[in-house]
Amino acid sequence: MEGASVLWLLGLTSLLSGSTSQAPLSLSSSQFFSWTSLTLSCEDDPSGWTLRRTTPRGKEKAPCGDGWGYLAGSSCEISFLVPLDSGVYWCETTEGETRTTINITVTGGPVILQSPVLPVMEGHDVTLSCRTKTTSDLPADFYKDGSFMRTEPTGHMTLQHVARSDEGLYRCNMSGAESPPSWLAVTGQPTTPPPASDPSHLVIRIVCHLVVFCPYCISTFIMVSLYRHRPTVNDLPVSMVMAPPTHAEGGLGDDYDDLITAATTEHHF
Template sequence: FTYLSLCLLTLVSLFIGEYLHLSCEEDSAGWTVKRNTTTKTLTECGDTWGKLRASSCRISYTHPSDSGVYWCESREGATSNTVNITVTAVILQSPVLPVMEGAAVTLNCTTRTPSSLPADFYKDGSLIRTESTGQMTIHHVSKSDEGLYHCTISGYGQSPPSWLAVAASLTLRPSTAQLFVHESLHLSCEEDSAGWTVKRNTTTETMTECGDTWGKLTASSCVISYTYPSDTGVYWCESREGATSNTVNITVTVVILQSPVLPVMEGAAVTLNCATRTASNLPADFYKDGSFIRTESTGQMTIHHVSKSDEGLYHCTISGYGQSPPSWLAVAGELLCHLVVFCPYFISTLLLVSLWRQRSAGKRLTD
């Protein structure tokens, strides 16, 4: 059996003969798994496919006919997000997240029993080349490498298509968008990024480059040795040709509210921490959507058994120091997915998708 890992997207590619477990959220009595395939629509687990147990569904031996769109649905008609599942004999393993220009990326064409078979690789429908080991590496990725890839292995067939995204990226050190006053900040563009520079918009200046009136420029990196509130703004990388990276909103402040970046599951506990640069246990007042909640003597507020009503914009204040920037607390009503086998290449969301691969040759399981 292979190890399971947690991922956060909406596509799953599975080999024929996998064991697939789909589960709705915790405490999900009354929820069931449904699907649409090319032959049947709006069918429930346990009707003509899968084995139903409470709010979970098991497919003991996947077939191509199990390819389709899956979701959780309650008795009242509420639904989760959907998960697109493809069952195939050949899978192309490729990065899910965008690859930075200048980096190297390896695409792996594989079957359920990996054996480094020769594979043909295609981009946007056109043959690129044949690789004897089933792996194709693109060195120094550029924007022109972005596209829809698939592969074929003789005697096994063709993989589902996989989109390779290529993007510029602004990276921060420290890797946080909220900084205390008087911290140092290092901003850099992508690898091999000659011709890229860091720019920003603040409340007093727009479209200014690092090295003009702020920061120290080194190649495609920028260093702010001593941050001030006036450094608060929107930062990005930009090339000579005008291509831009993602933007990052940076806030420089005396007080920071530390809160989860990713959505918190309903029923879980979450702790918000109100801190200064030199202390994290001072008394603090906590607010949600502008309304006072309560004062915590230690500067930490814990919400037990989070519900959707706890979702909102939080901030805190510490007497003598000031107010933190707002932080959005997101609450997810469905479980984050459990994907297996090929994370981060193959993933799903919002259904708990547990997948075990049976290694022993010739062993077949039936629903």
């Protein structure tokens, strides 16, 4: 029991202090049954990483293939897990930089709790699964930090929109058997700076506006020009034609001629 407590404290300390940014090592669960197999690999650039582990018994920091597991290409395989394989695993660069410290628990018991190994982002949903070696569809009781939470009829408990308050130590009980504890870590949403404005987008918007508004400007200019140069009523030429009187208008023809002649006769004295 004391060894299990030391193992859990070591794993918990490593999870809380380990860097999880740019994590190259990932697992779907941190708990495994004895005599099952496990394959680990340092992702992103396997050639630049070395998978190492430490255990409470010897405190050794041995790489894969040095007393545990065997190398298969860029992966490390453990064919038959035993409780002594429980411990802290991480990826390390040739410069000694450590990434993705995780805690793996191997149990000889009949029940395990499957939970996320790496921290979960705030606001995401998380499902914890309690299972035996043969099934995960039996009723299970779930506990957090030693306190009973609820019973799930199918052995799966979903935490919706997790927050920092959901962080803690979880375990489950199925058919009278209890799983080892598992730490669930919750991290905040990453803050990303607003994207920098792209000058090309501004140029494109200006061109689009010009393409749309130029035809309206040109048509308006043409209409104003036509309006200013249109002829007005006062500018129209007026011609008046005086028609001579006809005989049908009466007997005024001869008198009219005499009157005009008299009016235009020039007198000289």
